[in-house]
Amino acid sequence: MTPDLKVVIAGVEFSNPLMTASGCCGYGEELSEIFPLSKLGGLVTKSITLHPRLGHPTPRTAETSCGMLNAIGLANVGVDKFIAEKIPFLARQKTKIIVNVAGSTIKEYVEVCARLNDCEPIDMVELNISCPNVDEGGMEFGADPKMTEKSIRAVKKVFQRPLIAKLSPNVTSIVEIAQAAEQGGADVLSLINSLVGTAIDIDTWQPRLTNNKGGLTGPAIKPIALAMVDAVYSHCKLPIIGIGGIASAADVVEFMLCGATAVEIGTALFIQPDIPVKIAKDLKTYLKDKKLTSITNLIGKVRKYK
Amino acid sequence: MTPDLKVVIAGVEFSNPLMTASGCCGYGEELSEIFPLSKLGGLVTKSITLHPRLGHPTPRTAETSCGMLNAIGLANVGVDKFIAEKIPFLARQKTKIIVNVAGSTIKEYVEVCARLNDCEPIDMVELNISCPNVDEGGMEFGADPKMTEKSIRAVKKVFQRPLIAKLSPNVTSIVEIAQAAEQGGADVLSLINSLVGTAIDIDTWQPRLTNNKGGLTGPAIKPIALAMVDAVYSHCKLPIIGIGGIASAADVVEFMLCGATAVEIGTALFIQPDIPVKIAKDLKTYLKDKKLTSITNLIGKVRKYK
Amino acid sequence: MTKIISEDIFIVKKRNLKNDYYSLVLKPFSKIENCQPGQFVHLRIPSASIFFRRAFSLADTNAEKGTIEIIFKVFGRGTRILSSFRKSDYLNVLGPLGVPFKLPDKKEKVLIAAGGIGLPPLLYLVAEMVKKGYNPETIEFFYGGKTAADIIERNRIKKMKVNFHPVTEDGSFGEKGLITTPMEEMILENKAEKMKIYSCGPEGMLKAVNELGLKYGIEGQISLEAPMPCGIGLCLGCVVPLVKGGHARVCCDGPVFDIGEVVL
């Protein structure tokens, strides 16, 4: 019997727990030239804002030890063009569609989400209240429990399907923010976004990013993400989508043992774009070896030392 | 002309900006079998507590991508045995001696530092208000500006030489903590300590550390450390000792360009114990290539984008 | 069928062309039939200090043998490690990537402008044109480098029977100076003819070539470089501003762009 990879989050069924993370798979078109998107449990779009954005000038990425920095600056086509030009393609894919939304004011979040609410193919919205790469707000929402709660409550009023709050790791207590998101009415939590970091070119003495700093992602940050998922799982009832440095089936198992119901894969797609297909295969082998029938048997089952 | 590596911090002269980080060089004896400690600007001891500590059971380290987790649990001989048995050796070394102090109450910090004050060979004390591996307090001091200020002020009363406050990265705003430390009377800031992280064994489903979580260090965290040094340098007047993932002369240059006057090298010693000797040599070559006469010419000279 | 593949393929031939310049021939590449001049592959270099893949233009392909060739110069960490790989080692190759060159009309005069390690895609382009029956005499192959040591694969160029115009900054081989000088002379001498320019090389040279094209109203294409985390359009890390406004991704909207299309 092949083990079952299906998971259910906030009533939505995913064929497997593997999604592609926001900003790491565009709007899906390019990835579909590498593998059929039906292989994914879900796809999370690049952050959508009310108006189109070009983002920061190049260089806006830099290589680091087992990871990378980015300060793309929320480059995206804007919500109207997204709905008109990107949704038709996405609607044809046999995978769940999660639209990531960013903004610099609560009003902006609400306006974008209201438009997305009328767009049937969208399964969920993920609220990026944690992007470190825009000055106007992004980050502050996610660092302040009150703002977190308030913004989520406002969006919940206009968006009727499940809402994911994507949390920032750049805080003293992610549990406190998670609880505020729960309070505000979030249905799901996803964590983590990138960690603030920088790198300097020792020849030119300039930062390697035109934005001077950026967000650190990739395998380097996995232990941090895992500890945060573990902490939030212990203190919050909401289902969790684990994110951060995932690049193998073993990584997915670690996140699920710590309490994640599903995961998002980001940076690893840049190194090995077909990695989700391999991970799905390896997960089945792992479950078989462990004589488990469903991947949900892993969720939160870490056996901690007393 | 050989470029000058000398730096001065809080009136103390270091032959070069390279120190070994707390917990990564014991009390110096073992390292002296690899290279003469006079090659170091300074040596920072393992955290000393009032009473001896065995720390957590093995396994208390784990390998991660470009880094490691540790939950040693402040294993150390205790302040009395440290003064009696370790100081005599350290006093003979031609390098600056910095004693790192940890505690779970302000009273404990004060008591340890009072004893160290009577111990002549010690050049500075570094206050570890940021260790993530003890339940009793450590971490909380460093996460709370008020506690930071209070503990430093208390120690300053009993310890007459320069005091370094070692900051935790596990906070929303390290600048706020740095300013509190400055307010409390710290003479120097060192940053960063390790980031909370964990790893799970997917065969046993147990954490890889008996303490369930630990501190992430090594090259993986360098971009985070660098961004924090940069932020603190922009908002604080105190000299900074940069720490986090340093493993090459290029890394040292990055930290100094971002505002560090000196650096501490930790995890890299485990991979290449003689790395400080190589770095000192490479730094001289770099300065020569750049036609700089003193390494202090680098401090804070990053050329940021507007 | 997907258009792009990622697979482990073997080094079947390694040549040290000159000083820091190397050629690697790799096989078997499944997507060999899809490859076109101007496209590149993204190589994974298995090493602790290398995280991103590194992009290398296709320098040649051989459909019968199933081989692709790349030519590189040791520049930084990645290429240094790559140069230590040996025959029968394997590398993970992602490709073929990017938009290829558009071939000229057969009647047009073709000005090739290669600078330094910008040579490989142009070698492939010219080889392909010759194979397709273009008259090599209509191809003017300008190739500039700092010094004689930077002008590699001379025999290979000569064998294609194109008009070879080597140029070095120090005059140690071929004409002294920058390639845009003899190129401009050639343009002025052949005003009547229809021409196309194809260029790849350092940023400064591309800028000059781009301006040359605009100045004399000559169409053509230039191949750009950019930091490329993904190489397939996912990350938006490689963008260049467009003259008409907006951004283009060098990896998948390029690396080949028309003269006058991007802001350099």
Add this chain to the structure above:
Amino acid sequence: MTKIISEDIFIVKKRNLKNDYYSLVLKPFSKIENCQPGQFVHLRIPSASIFFRRAFSLADTNAEKGTIEIIFKVFGRGTRILSSFRKSDYLNVLGPLGVPFKLPDKKEKVLIAAGGIGLPPLLYLVAEMVKKGYNPETIEFFYGGKTAADIIERNRIKKMKVNFHPVTEDGSFGEKGLITTPMEEMILENKAEKMKIYSCGPEGMLKAVNELGLKYGIEGQISLEAPMPCGIGLCLGCVVPLVKGGHARVCCDGPVFDIGEVVL
């Protein structure tokens, strides 16, 4: 002069001993004269997925040739990559590390208890004893493995003319069972003689051997494994509890400990 060195040394010989077992001979190691049985080297494995060094016991040294030998079994990521290294590749070696075995009196009967990949340090110990003029007939070489495939280097052991007692759990080679059974028989048969035990192997076996020694009052030493980030006493990551209280570092207070010294 420092006692420990870190240097790049070359693989001069690689042998696949059996299935997943490999031997690497490396040279030139500067500190060859310092090496003693029971000590180990810490190898840096240059790969993206390996951060820590990996510890390997010295399996032999040859002072004239300047070579050291290690024997390993492919276990996880590190050893898998190590097995892909070839002759003339180099590795960074840190060593020699740790406290060596104390040699027995020449009159004592010596019980060697090797389990699985615990063999290498004991091979070196016995070779050294034979070289130093110990009578091989007084050496009882117990060597246990899961199955015949885990009993490697049989000829090498036989050539040393010691009394070889192979034991496998499935009985596919030598006696069937665990080595502590024939060891206990040997102890009971030779009650009058003075004996010493030397052991290295899996944790369960070491525990049983340790108890055997305590039960019959036989002195001896066991060599432990532990996770070893630094291998030289800096990190305190490798500690084991001591019977007398407190902790010892396996890397520099061990890896060799007296029977009865540590809590297993």
